[in-house]
Each structure stands twice: as structure tokens, then as C-alpha cells.
Amino acid sequence: MSDRAETSERTTMAPRASELGDFLRARRAALRPEDVGLTPYGERRRVPGLRREELCLLAGVSVTHYTRLEQGRGTRVSREVLTAIARALRLDEDEISHLMDLAAPARRPAQPRPEHAGDSARQLINAMAQVPALILDRRNDVLAWNGLGHALLGGHLDPGDPDLPAHRPNLTRMLFLEEHMRDLYGEHWPEEATLAVASLRLTAGRNPDDRRLAELVGRLAVQSGEFAERWARHPVRTCTSGTKRMDHPVVGRLELAFETLQIPKSPGQRLIAYSAAPGSPSERALRDLLPQGRPDAEERPRAVLSAVASRG
Structure with missing residues (x-):
């Protein structure tokens, strides 16, 4: 079995305890003794980062208990123990949230x-x-998506695709598997790719019972070595606002701020909108990107939805 296939199998089929162990090992390996105020001894260290014993000393937890967690043999673990481990590993807010999600009972x-x-x-x-x-x-x-959202990210796709589950675009899949998205982000693609994986990791930790999400991760791990490599690092990050820098094939360079809003009546759904600074070249470029002479953007999705409903 190839390394990529092994990654896919682990990602889609590994029990939740294994995910917790992977995360703890990745974070422990990222810390050096001097990072946490410990004096390293002169002998050669066989593992990168902190030893288990060093981490347990900092966290004040049993080495045996912690080892069971890393090996996926742990059962219940208290929030106090997890908090102590998180503090010793210097986890940020997103990473702490992810740790708690992974340690929650499987559903x-x-x-x-x-x-x-x-x-x-x-x-x-x-x-x-x-x-x-x-x-x-x-x-x-x-x-x-509205007309401008389609023109910005999916102009090469049919505007009605989001209304047909079998043809629905997925931004993460497009980012890793379509040259269009790689060209769109250009030199900023690696940064976008790492952020996408970090956000997906956080979502996967919060939704361990989502089969379609697990299938997406497995498919990407098999089809994209760049995704598999990033996924194995176990990055975690919330991304609700920021800046996107693009090189659009129609209007050229764009620098757009984005904001994400949760939709209260539809848990898990969110609205994301992009905007340009007033008077900027990006604002003028967006005006040039506005769909011209197309049918009303709202009518086509409604017609597609009616067709889907009539089949069901």
C-alpha cells in the first residue's frame, strides 16, 4: 500500500482515539525542551520535540495515563487533565477546542x-x-452563490451546479484538485492550502459522525499528496475573516477582504462575502467582473430546485 493510500485509510477509518493520539504526538514533536523552560541533556535525543516524560512533568499527569492517550488506548479523560496537557503543550484557543472535541465520546x-x-x-x-x-x-x-460569487470562484462551472448535489462544487476539493484554483491563487496557493486543511481539521474534530466529511478527507488524501502532507501535520485554525489575494483570469489581480457569518436557522451553514476597499483597483476589477446580460441570478436556481423536487 502506498504512503498516500495509508494516509487515506488512517484518516477515514481510524478510531477517534487514534486521531487524539496523532494530534498529541504532532504537538509534542513541535516543542523543544528550551521552549518550555527545560534544560536539555547532552545525550542524543531519539525523538523530535518533548519526550513524554517531560510533557507529563510539565502537565502534572501520570506518564502511564498519558501514554495510553497517545496510543489510542485511553478511555475517559477529565477536562482538568486535558486542560493541563493543553497548557503544557502551549496550545492556542483553536487547538484547545480541537483537543476537547477529539477527547469527547464517539457518536x-x-x-x-x-x-x-x-x-x-x-x-x-x-x-x-x-x-x-x-x-x-x-x-x-x-x-x-450569487452572480458575482460564481464569476469570482466558479466561472468555469455551470451557475446551477450548487443546486444539484451530484454536481455541487466543493471549495476544498477545487483548491487541491483543479488547476483553475491553483492559478487563481498563484503564489498564495500554499498559504490558502494550509489554511483550508487547518479549517477542515477543526470541522472534522467537531463532526466525527459526518460520513460525507470523512469521505471528502479520504478522497483528497488519496488524490492529492499536498493535501495528505498537510493533513498529517494536524494543523488547526478557525478562519472567519481575512484577506484573499487572487489573480483572476478575466480581471487580473484582486485583493479582497472576506467575512463569514453563520446562518442561525441552518446549523453548519455559513455565508461568506468578499469586498474590495472603496476606490481601489480591486473594486474597479469587481465591477468589470459583474455578470452582464445574464438571466436573473435568482430565477435559475429556483428552476433547478423545482426540477430536483419533481424527480423526488
């Missing part, structure tokens, strides 16, 4: 059902005609 995987964007959410993004806007689910599937 039975749920049967996945196709999601759709609600009418009010569609109405909102179509009213935002001057800015690219999309509605995503937790897996980064595109459930809906």
Missing part, C-alpha cells in the same frame, strides 16, 4: 442527507449584487 455516524440553502439566505446573497457571496455547508460544499 454513531449519521446517514448524510443533501443540504440546500434556504430561500431567505438565497434572497440575501442575490440582493448583495455588488459583492461576491456564497453559502457553504460545513464541508465547504457550495450550496448557493
Whole structure:
């Protein structure tokens, strides 16, 4: 079995305890004794980062108990112990949240059902005609986009694809498997790729029962060595706002701020909108990107949804 296939198998089938162990080992390996105020001895160290014994000394926990956690043999672990380990590993807020998620009792995987964007959410993004806007689910599937959102990220795709689950675009899959997205982000692609994996790791930790999410991770681990390499590092990060730098094939360089808003009536769904600084070249470029002479952006998705409903 290839390294990539092994990564896929571990990612999709490993028990939750194994994920916890992988995360702890990755974070322990990233710390040196001097980072945490310990004096390293002169002998050659056989493992990178902190030894288990050193971490347990800092956290004040039993070496035996901690070893069982790393080896996936731990059962219940108290929040106090996890907090002590997190403090010793110098975890940030996102990493602490991820640690708690991984240590939570496993749930039975749920049967996945196709999601759709609600009418009010569609109405909102179509009213935002001057800015690219999309509605995503937790897996980064595109459930809906307005005309400018489609032109920015998926102009090479049919605008009605988000309404058909079998053809629905997925931003993470597109990022790693489509040259269009690699060209769009250009020199900033590695940064985008690392951020996408870190965000997906956090989501996977919070939703261990999501089969479609596990399938997405497994597929990407097999089809993209760059994804598999990043996934193995176990990065974790929340990304709700920031800046995207793109080189769009139609309008050229763009620097866009983005904000993400959760949709309260649809858990796991969120709205993401991009905007340019007033008077900037990017604002002028977005105006040039506005769809011209196309049918109303709201009518086509409704027609597609009606077709899907009539089949069901």
C-alpha cells in the first residue's frame, strides 16, 4: 500500500482515539525542551520535540495515563487533565477546542442527507449584487452563490451546479484538485492550502459522525499528496475573516477582504462575502467582473430546485 493510500485509510477509518493520539504526538514533536523552560541533556535525543516524560512533568499527569492517550488506548479523560496537557503543550484557543472535541465520546455516524440553502439566505446573497457571496455547508460544499460569487470562484462551472448535489462544487476539493484554483491563487496557493486543511481539521474534530466529511478527507488524501502532507501535520485554525489575494483570469489581480457569518436557522451553514476597499483597483476589477446580460441570478436556481423536487 502506498504512503498516500495509508494516509487515506488512517484518516477515514481510524478510531477517534487514534486521531487524539496523532494530534498529541504532532504537538509534542513541535516543542523543544528550551521552549518550555527545560534544560536539555547532552545525550542524543531519539525523538523530535518533548519526550513524554517531560510533557507529563510539565502537565502534572501520570506518564502511564498519558501514554495510553497517545496510543489510542485511553478511555475517559477529565477536562482538568486535558486542560493541563493543553497548557503544557502551549496550545492556542483553536487547538484547545480541537483537543476537547477529539477527547469527547464517539457518536454513531449519521446517514448524510443533501443540504440546500434556504430561500431567505438565497434572497440575501442575490440582493448583495455588488459583492461576491456564497453559502457553504460545513464541508465547504457550495450550496448557493450569487452572480458575482460564481464569476469570482466558479466561472468555469455551470451557475446551477450548487443546486444539484451530484454536481455541487466543493471549495476544498477545487483548491487541491483543479488547476483553475491553483492559478487563481498563484503564489498564495500554499498559504490558502494550509489554511483550508487547518479549517477542515477543526470541522472534522467537531463532526466525527459526518460520513460525507470523512469521505471528502479520504478522497483528497488519496488524490492529492499536498493535501495528505498537510493533513498529517494536524494543523488547526478557525478562519472567519481575512484577506484573499487572487489573480483572476478575466480581471487580473484582486485583493479582497472576506467575512463569514453563520446562518442561525441552518446549523453548519455559513455565508461568506468578499469586498474590495472603496476606490481601489480591486473594486474597479469587481465591477468589470459583474455578470452582464445574464438571466436573473435568482430565477435559475429556483428552476433547478423545482426540477430536483419533481424527480423526488
